Amino acid sequence: MRLALVPTGAFTRDLKRMARRHVPLEPVEEVLDLIAENSEASLQALKAHHLMYMLQGYAAVYECHVGNAGDLLLVSHREGDAAYILRLGSHDQVLGRRGRY
Template structure:
């Protein structure tokens, strides 16, 4: 698998919004980063980091905690099997 440079600023911005977990931060994630819940998974979300067309972040929310599960391209994150 080829490695590629991922700019950290957009990733850090999304991480900050996830950690904030406020109504305003969730609105921003939905409006600017296309956040949505993954079908078939309880409390697992996906968004585009930095509005990049091919950089996804997947995380699980549990109470006040968020656990980052995957970060990568569509193929890396979702793959052909459709799994995170």
């Protein structure tokens, strides 16, 4: 079952910031497609190739690495038939000094 992607305002700002910095957005689109697909194969691909895992202390909030950048993270939350895309950025930008998004 395909999930509807719901971007938050923070994600939209993060995406614009990445575009201004000329960060390639194709890997972000690839990860978003895998999240929306929501099949067993796509979840395995996210875990294997993008190091997706659930953040400790948050219910159903996932972090995954985007592309080969190493320090580009996408944080999402799954609820029902929707995936809320919360943040996009480096570890410091997304999680901050205290480890919160």
